[in-house]
Amino acid sequence: MSAPRTDISTLGEFGLIQHLTRNNEIRQASTLLTVGDDGAVIDHLGKQTVISSDMLIEGIHFDLSYTPLKHLGYKSVAVNVSDICAMNATPTHILLNIAVSNRFSVEALEEFYEGVYFACEKYNVDLIGGDTTSSPKGFNISVTAIGEVLEGRYVTRKGARPNDLICVTGDLGAAFMGLTLLEREKKIFLEHPDVQPDLDNRTHCIGKILKPEARLDIIEWLEEKGIAPTSMIDISDGLSSELFHICTQSEVGCEIFEDKIPFHEEMREVAFQFEIDPTACALSGGEDYELLFTVPQEAYEHIKFSEQISVVGYITDQPGQLHITTRKGNKHPLEAQGWQAFKK
Amino acid sequence: MSAPRTDISTLGEFGLIQHLTRNNEIRQASTLLTVGDDGAVIDHLGKQTVISSDMLIEGIHFDLSYTPLKHLGYKSVAVNVSDICAMNATPTHILLNIAVSNRFSVEALEEFYEGVYFACEKYNVDLIGGDTTSSPKGFNISVTAIGEVLEGRYVTRKGARPNDLICVTGDLGAAFMGLTLLEREKKIFLEHPDVQPDLDNRTHCIGKILKPEARLDIIEWLEEKGIAPTSMIDISDGLSSELFHICTQSEVGCEIFEDKIPFHEEMREVAFQFEIDPTACALSGGEDYELLFTVPQEAYEHIKFSEQISVVGYITDQPGQLHITTRKGNKHPLEAQGWQAFKK
Numbered sequence: 001m002s003a004p005r006t007d008i009s010t011l012g013e014f015g016l017i018q019h020l021t022r023n024n025e026i027r028q029a030s031t032l033l034t035v036g037d038d039g040a041v042i043d044h045l046g047k048q049t050v051i052s053s054d055m056l057i058e059g060i061h062f063d064l065s066y067t068p069l070k071h072l073g074y075k076s077v078a079v080n081v082s083d084i085c086a087m088n089a090t091p092t093h094i095l096l097n098i099a100v101s102n103r104f105s106v107e108a109l110e111e112f113y114e115g116v117y118f119a120c121e122k123y124n125v126d127l128i129g130g131d132t133t134s135s136p137k138g139f140n141i142s143v144t145a146i147g148e149v150l151e152g153r154y155v156t157r158k159g160a161r162p163n164d165l166i167c168v169t170g171d172l173g174a175a176f177m178g179l180t181l182l183e184r185e186k187k188i189f190l191e192h193p194d195v196q197p198d199l200d201n202r203t204h205c206i207g208k209i210l211k212p213e214a215r216l217d218i219i220e221w222l223e224e225k226g227i228a229p230t231s232m233i234d235i236s237d238g239l240s241s242e243l244f245h246i247c248t249q250s251e252v253g254c255e256i257f258e259d260k261i262p263f264h265e266e267m268r269e270v271a272f273q274f275e276i277d278p279t280a281c282a283l284s285g286g287e288d289y290e291l292l293f294t295v296p297q298e299a300y301e302h303i304k305f306s307e308q309i310s311v312v313g314y315i316t317d318q319p320g321q322l323h324i325t326t327r328k329g330n331k332h333p334l335e336a337q338g339w340q341a342f343k344k
Numbered sequence: 345m346s347a348p349r350t351d352i353s354t355l356g357e358f359g360l361i362q363h364l365t366r367n368n369e370i371r372q373a374s375t376l377l378t379v380g381d382d383g384a385v386i387d388h389l390g391k392q393t394v395i396s397s398d399m400l401i402e403g404i405h406f407d408l409s410y411t412p413l414k415h416l417g418y419k420s421v422a423v424n425v426s427d428i429c430a431m432n433a434t435p436t437h438i439l440l441n442i443a444v445s446n447r448f449s450v451e452a453l454e455e456f457y458e459g460v461y462f463a464c465e466k467y468n469v470d471l472i473g474g475d476t477t478s479s480p481k482g483f484n485i486s487v488t489a490i491g492e493v494l495e496g497r498y499v500t501r502k503g504a505r506p507n508d509l510i511c512v513t514g515d516l517g518a519a520f521m522g523l524t525l526l527e528r529e530k531k532i533f534l535e536h537p538d539v540q541p542d543l544d545n546r547t548h549c550i551g552k553i554l555k556p557e558a559r560l561d562i563i564e565w566l567e568e569k570g571i572a573p574t575s576m577i578d579i580s581d582g583l584s585s586e587l588f589h590i591c592t593q594s595e596v597g598c599e600i601f602e603d604k605i606p607f608h609e610e611m612r613e614v615a616f617q618f619e620i621d622p623t624a625c626a627l628s629g630g631e632d633y634e635l636l637f638t639v640p641q642e643a644y645e646h647i648k649f650s651e652q653i654s655v656v657g658y659i660t661d662q663p664g665q666l667h668i669t670t671r672k673g674n675k676h677p678l679e680a681q682g683w684q685a686f687k688k
Contacts, residue, residue: 032392037500038431038577038578039428039430039433039491041431042394043392043393049388051385051472053397053439053475053488055441057443057477057479059480060478060480083383084383087382087383095395095397095488097399099401099404128395131398133404135403135404135484136401136403136404136481137482138479142441142475144397144439144488147383156381157380233381234382249380
């Protein structure tokens with residue numbers, strides 16, 4: 001039995017928006033006006049607004065042959081919420097624009113929105129607007145996330161100071177290994193459509209790439225412990241690239257240690273299987289959406305008790321000098337690889 | 345001599361963003377942090393924030409064979425600023441996301457950004473962030489516009505009351521005639537590449553489609569005269585469709601008069617030439633980006649002196665009853681055509 005397929009054209013734009021937002025809930029008291037007008041209205045009470053916007057383009061940022069639409073909806077919200085967290089702000093609202101071709105049915109969009117709403121619930125944000133339109137080809141997503149922060153408490157990439165500790169959350173490199181696994185399964189499937197994928201014991205890596213989480217829990221923990229990071233960024237393009245952003249903007253250098261980079265055991269296994277160096281994945285892999293931040297040394301008394309935060313090195317007063325010390329004790333300059341979508 | 349062409353890949357993402365935003369100016373005192381971090385930060389001083397987001401997709405919303413990129417940049421900002429105006433708010437900030445294929449050069453993007461900055465200057469808004477990424481095909485734009493309004497002074501589609509006057513700004517239908525002209529010229533060019541287009545005396549219609557303006561001047565005028573519209577919307581999908589939005593959300597009906605709909609003389613000429621009814625263009629044409637709003641009858645003493653505002657009818661207490669009285673005195677029900685991108 002095939003799933004029902006309702007052509008988008010049967011609803012039209014207004015019908016489609018109404019249909020997709022019919023279960024939209026309001027969680028934030030500051031939401032004065034939501035979806036359904038030319039704009040949304042947000043109230044303020046002496047707080048500052050942080051805002052960020054990002055696109056996810058089919059064929060560049062995701063491959064629908066192995067990305068469930070529900071996960072894609074969740075991820076679209078999570079990666080934007082992650083940017084708000086990376087400013088040390090609390091996410092409050094999102095606007096969602098999608099442009100989709102006629103290849104997608106109403107049911108497909110519903111599935112996508114299910115993921116969106118699931119993420120809104122998880123991060124306690126209100127979906128307050130956006131645009132739904134058609135595209136000649138593919139699924140294009142643009143999300144704007146809004147957050148609030150107490151006056152002057154936002155954290156940029158600019159404030160890292162010599163001797164600050166460099167911290168990362170969670171574990172790194174798993175998203176890249178998840179992507180590598182999925183790309184391999186896709187290739188096998190295209191060549192041998194009868195072979196079933198075996199990804200059962202790879203849930204961590206697959207989960208990191210398909211359904212990443214924003215580290216709002218860390219922002220809340222830092223607030224609770226009274227720790228004010230001196231600089232912060234989310235790790236979307238690999239640790240190395242993000243360290244370059246922080247060091248460049250803060251006009252400092254850094255030393256990190258290979259044996260301090262946090263890895264998940266499953267990620268190590270997959271990396272071993274593919275004969276890829278786990279450290280290279282962490283440095284250049286991307287899409288981890290963990291947080292990278294710097295704190296004064298005094299914060300260590302709290303940080304050391306967190307299982308979610310690893311100290312990977314420290315900031316130096318040598319601008320332009322970014323180094324990693326390997327397990328064998330050799331010191332190498334870091335290279336910024338990062339985002340290469342335009343490069344081939 | 346051919347224009348220089350720098351491949352986008354030579355700059356990479358960070359280089360590209362830095363390059364494109366190197367002349368970005370700050371105009372709003374509330375801009376605490378702009379492009380270059382995970383998010384932007386906006387300050388507030390007891391005002392409410394209005395926010396809106398819209399996409400422009402190549403092949404759906406614009407055709408680059410006759411749309412100069414500079415105009416496209418201008419229009420991308422203007423149509424989003426228009427949404428903020430339609431809430432009776434003052435635009436303050438925008439975020440711009442673009443996804444472009446390798447077919448576009450750095451020079452092409454510079455041209456686009458020139459238009460963006462020109463519009464930022466015109467509307468006194470700050471470009472504070474966004475995303476620049478690649479797309480497998482085409483030029484996709486997503487703009488988020490932010491505005492501010494005194495507490496509770498925003499105007500929705502919901503407040504129209506029986507006997508309110510229905511007002512429209514500027515003139516209607518010209519954008520659709522401009523589009524019709526450009527589509528014809530494109531067709532002629534494709535069939536006879538040696539024929540030069542003759543659009544010299546069609547600047548109003550062409551200008552309306554390629555470089556529409558947001559009616560911020562009207563918002564300022566209304567404020568100056570102390571007029572608080574009871575409902576407002578911008579005319580992006582044709583007068584008829586927008587009247588349906590206002591009447592449906594306000595639970596009222598309306599009567600409008602064909603002979604009160606404002607037309608530009610040039611638009612009438614072009615419509616005559618194409619044997620299209622000017623009224624049909626105004627009702628269903630779209631892309632005019634004029635404002636449609638309702639005001640209490642007392643406001644007429646001010647409105648009557650504005651050359652930019654036409655009273656086209658009045659609101660009734662008959663929900664679902666939307667009528668137009670023709671020049672000949674016949675009364676017809678209005679039909680909502682509006683946006684049909686998904687319908688064929």
